[in-house]
Amino acid sequence: MTERKKTPAAGLAGKLMLSGMLLLGSGAYASWERAQDGGPHLATQPPPPPPALASKSAGPENAAPPPHPQPPQEQTRQAQTQQDVAPTTPAPRLTEQAVPAQADPPMAPAVADTPPPAPTLPQVALASNAPPVAAAPAPVPAPPPPPSRRYADGDFTGPSTDTPWGTVQVRVSIRDGAIADIAPIDYPQHRRRSIQINEWALPMLAREVIQAQSAAVDIVSQATTTSVGYQQSLAAALAQAKR
Amino acid sequence: MPKQTRLIMGMPVCVSIADAAAREADLEPAFDCFVQADARFSPFKPESELSRLNRGEITPAECSSQMHEILALAEQTRIDSDGYFDIRRPDGTLDPCGIVKGWAIREAARALARRGLRDFFVDAGGDIQACGRNEGGGDWRVGIRSPFQAEEIVKVLVPRGAGVATSGTYLRGAHIYNPHAQAAAPAGIASLTVIGPDILEADRFATAAFAMGETGIDFIERVHGLEGYQIDARGLACMTSGLERYLS
Numbered sequence: 001m002t003e004r005k006k007t008p009a010a011g012l013a014g015k016l017m018l019s020g021m022l023l024l025g026s027g028a029y030a031s032w033e034r035a036q037d038g039g040p041h042l043a044t045q046p047p048p049p050p051p052a053l054a055s056k057s058a059g060p061e062n063a064a065p066p067p068h069p070q071p072p073q074e075q076t077r078q079a080q081t082q083q084d085v086a087p088t089t090p091a092p093r094l095t096e097q098a099v100p101a102q103a104d105p106p107m108a109p110a111v112a113d114t115p116p117p118a119p120t121l122p123q124v125a126l127a128s129n130a131p132p133v134a135a136a137p138a139p140v141p142a143p144p145p146p147p148s149r150r151y152a153d154g155d156f157t158g159p160s161t162d163t164p165w166g167t168v169q170v171r172v173s174i175r176d177g178a179i180a181d182i183a184p185i186d187y188p189q190h191r192r193r194s195i196q197i198n199e200w201a202l203p204m205l206a207r208e209v210i211q212a213q214s215a216a217v218d219i220v221s222q223a224t225t226t227s228v229g230y231q232q233s234l235a236a237a238l239a240q241a242k243r
Numbered sequence: 244m245p246k247q248t249r250l251i252m253g254m255p256v257c258v259s260i261a262d263a264a265a266r267e268a269d270l271e272p273a274f275d276c277f278v279q280a281d282a283r284f285s286p287f288k289p290e291s292e293l294s295r296l297n298r299g300e301i302t303p304a305e306c307s308s309q310m311h312e313i314l315a316l317a318e319q320t321r322i323d324s325d326g327y328f329d330i331r332r333p334d335g336t337l338d339p340c341g342i343v344k345g346w347a348i349r350e351a352a353r354a355l356a357r358r359g360l361r362d363f364f365v366d367a368g369g370d371i372q373a374c375g376r377n378e379g380g381g382d383w384r385v386g387i388r389s390p391f392q393a394e395e396i397v398k399v400l401v402p403r404g405a406g407v408a409t410s411g412t413y414l415r416g417a418h419i420y421n422p423h424a425q426a427a428a429p430a431g432i433a434s435l436t437v438i439g440p441d442i443l444e445a446d447r448f449a450t451a452a453f454a455m456g457e458t459g460i461d462f463i464e465r466v467h468g469l470e471g472y473q474i475d476a477r478g479l480a481c482m483t484s485g486l487e488r489y490l491s
Contacts, residue, residue: 205481209478211397215386219364219366220386221369221408222369
């Protein structure tokens with residue numbers, strides 16, 4: 001399988017064949033692999049015509065329901081926390097309404113390449129964008145101060161917030177009145193070392209125990225930080241920072 | 244080097260441009276893409292086109308070309324993933340958030356390219372489109388964050404223009420669910436990082452494959468042009484056969 005997988009794409013016929021076979025479900029699994037040999041390239045497939053919306057347009061009675069199923073406990077705490085920050089926020093997202101100070105059009109520019117306040121913690125977005133070679137952010141031209149500084153400078157840590165998988169906690173660093181960094185400082189801890197490696201069920205693919213690597217990276221990829229717990233902790237931290 | 248982070252669509256969006264001639268103003272078209280996508284596709288804004296469609300105030304035929312593109316991409320992803328990816332919610336409404344983010348990142352990157360910029364990255368909530376080279380003239384290096392230890396990078400990728408998207412359980416909450424298993428989230432897998440030809444492809448397949456649980460990495464292995472790195476709840480990682488080309 002390894003050798004066959006990456007053969008060059010053969011064209012639209014193969015793509016269509018693959019799509020059809022996918023529709024047939026798991027029963028067509030073997031055929032699917034053969035189709036892949038022919039080179040269907042899902043990744044560059046042009047979008048198909050718009051899908052039929054019959055099934056969807058049937059039931060839009062509900063005006064604006066939260067689309068994601070959330071544990072009841074989450075919803076309750078969500079409501080409580082966001083009420084403190086933004087009473088009108090209807091849904092479990094950190095929209096502009098949830099953090100009013102960030103919603104204003106003259107969005108304060110973030111300070112570029114501000115060093116992290118605590119070297120042991122990573123940054124979410126501005127994070128390790130300072131590889132050893134290219135670091136030297138000293139001559140970075142300081143961005144002009146934002147027209148209105150909504151936040152006080154400093155580090156603000158949100159509360160540790162429960163999620164179905166554990167607790168989440170974030171810390172916000174404010175520089176020159178703008179968000180310079182949002183760092184998760186607590187993750188759910190679910191690792192269970194006692195389970196043996198040979199229980200792994202994908203023997204054909206290479207596997208490894210994850211290990212900490214050098215932090216000399218420009219950008220960090222991670223699961224999107226849009227969970228209710230993350231937003232609650234973030235919103236509370238920003239509320240502390242508000243002037 | 245122009246670089247800013249803003250909160251849009253409920254997540255930190257970071258745009259960084261390494262082109263020598265770039266100015267702060269060059270960031271705006273990229274951020275505009277996210278603001279416009281949020282205004283059009285947010286299920287949380289009553290006035291958004293999506294909300295109007297969900298309420299039946301407008302018909303699909305009356306929707307914008309962007310809405311048609313998103314719906315088409317969502318349907319294609321549903322077919323590609325054997326139904327694991329589906330924007331249709333049990334109450335009959337549509338929630339295309341799983342497509343819109345990757346699409347918005349790609350649009351933002353295209354907006355920067357249209358300005359003649361070559362060296363930049365767009366990072367929205369940990370999903371990344373990096374192009375060209377970093378400010379030091381080297382390849383952009385993307386670290387995969389540990390799903391267990393916030394301070395740990397457990398893999399370093401050099402995407403060289405490819406898109407990198409990570410789906411996970413812990414921080415995404417119930418955003419991803421397995422429609423076949425009626426489960427709030429797949430058990431056993433902590434995160435799945437997918438590298439694809441661009442961020443839209445990486446993101447939509449990461450979302451779909453993560454919903455498959457432990458077999459998600461097998462699915463990525465079989466789709467041409469995609470590579471993946473999957474971490475299970477025990478801290479064991481599994482990688483596709485072609486991932487090596489993206490390792491430094």
